[in-house]
Amino acid sequence: MTLSIIGQAAGLFAVTNIDDIVVLALFFAQGAGHRHAARAVALGQYLGFAAILAVAVAAAFGATFLPEQIIPYLGLLPLALGIKAAVQTWRHRRDKEDLDPEAKQNGPRVLEVASVTFANGGDNIGVYVPVFATAGVGGMSVYVVVFLALLALWIAAGRYFATRPVIARALSRWGHILLPVVLIGIGVLILVEGGAFGL
Structure with a gap:
């Protein structure tokens, strides 16, 4: 039974978080x-994923800290961070020092990564809540442990992709453009799919 739950948890995590590997690779490239x-x-x-799990677990027990109609507006977080990154890229487009990794900004900040993770996974809460609610306390604990263990694998995969020579060269050259594009894309997608602002 436990092995079955572990398999289900691994599958659910992979399906709901596959896009995070790309975002992680971009963040790792930004911090090179x-x-x-x-x-x-x-x-x-x-931090961001723990917040997602905390909200999902609380909601599974009937405590709704995050009303469902608020979730689409989480898209404003990556959208704002993407616009900020795009403005910085535009301002430094002719700055030769910007090509020097040491001269770039200080790399990704913990709260920025956490915000993007939480916003990008906000829609996952709607998937996790019914699964957690039907799994019971024991099953829910297994899901949480598996999710947190696989998160380490996801982080390692993101770092791995960001450090492969071909990918690293591409990210080094285009990452400062790709990161804002991806963040803005995630933000817009969350807003549109959730019907925020009547979209």
Whole structure:
């Protein structure tokens, strides 16, 4: 029974978080050459995902801290961060020092990564709640442990992709453009799919 729940938890995590690997790779690429950047990305990812799990677990027990109609508006977080990153990229487009990793901004911040993780996974809450509610306390505990264990694998995969020579060169050259595009895309997608602002 436990093995069955572990398999279901692994499958559910993979299906609902596959897009996070791309975002993680971009964050790792943004932090290349900065001390503690990898730690900031990992900590931010865990912090954001822990918030998702906390809301989902609470909702499974009947406590709704995050009304369902609010979830689409979480898209404003990555949208704002994406616009901010795009403005910074535009301002430094001719700055030769910007090509030097040491001269780039300080890399991703923990709360930025956590915000994007939470916003990107906001729709996952709607999937997790009924699963957690029907799994019972024991089953829910298994889901949470499996999710947190797989999150480490996801972080490792994001870092792996960001450090492969071909991908690393592409991200080094285009990452400063891709990151805002991806963040803005995630934000718009969350807003549109959730019907925020009557979209």
